[in-house]
Amino acid sequence: MTKPAYKRVLLKLSGEALMGDDAFGINRATIDRMVADVAEVAELGVELAVVIGGGNIFRGVAPGAQGMDRATADYMGMLATVMNALALADAMRHAGITARVMSAISIEQVVEPYVRPKALQYLEEGKVVVFAAGTGNPFFTTDTAAALRGSEISAEIVLKATKVDGVYTADPKKDPSATRYDKISFDEAISKHLQVMDATAFALCRDQKLPIKVFSIVKPGALKRVVMGEDEGTLVHV
Ligand SMILES: Nc1ncnc2c1ncn2[C@@H]1O[C@H](COP(=O)(O)OP(=O)(O)OP(=O)(O)O)[C@@H](O)[C@H]1O
């Protein structure tokens, strides 16, 4: 049987993708389908850490946060990712996956804190680690948390699972004439201001020589194809 292309990956799951076709929140069928994709990859023996976004619940720069102190709004956004992480780990448990949630913000009655050696231990034991609360700092995003945690755990790649199937010349939701890249360098993605990920995340991955694969989590089987090294999505490289 063909072996997976990676031993350890950092999967960034878009919070917004959890909504499915709903206006906000977590759609049960959608989260279960995503977890089934994760289970398929975990069964291959790939060590999997997940950073979950919060855009389905709260975003510090959203209209709902207008007039709020930015740092306060960002802390609310980070707390939203904790809720998503708990829902994700619970859905994983139902699917037979052993998952551990680790939070960058201390909420000790609810989740264990992020401690790097402990996270590494869980991964070596074959548990899926879900990193919650982003970087723990306002003015950042969960994409940057994915770049940070991916670097810390020596992941071979960051897999950005989102609603679009790769990096385009422009936002494909706004510009139907946009075309998809098979691969693109970090420098080009940053200089062209491609908004699929924030520039801080791109720069950190570039500096750490940590490639990113952007692909659609909505497309059935795409996560497994990415992990098997098959042609899927867009590779962002040094
Ligand atoms: N050049 C581009 N190529 C592809 N997608 C783009 C581009 N520019 C903007 N986008 C948009 O970026 C979105 C991907 O960001 P996504 O919502 O997954 O990230 P996120 O902000 O990390 O999510 P969340 O906050 O919900 O976790 C796509 O849905 C797409 O509409």
Ligand SMILES: O=c1ccn([C@@H]2O[C@H](COP(=O)(O)O)[C@@H](O)[C@H]2O)c(=O)[nH]1
């Ligand atoms: O390190 C971080 C991560 C996130 N935030 C805030 O949370 C929301 C939700 O995260 P997304 O990456 O947009 O899904 C984000 O908009 C920030 O407000 C943060 O402050 N620091």
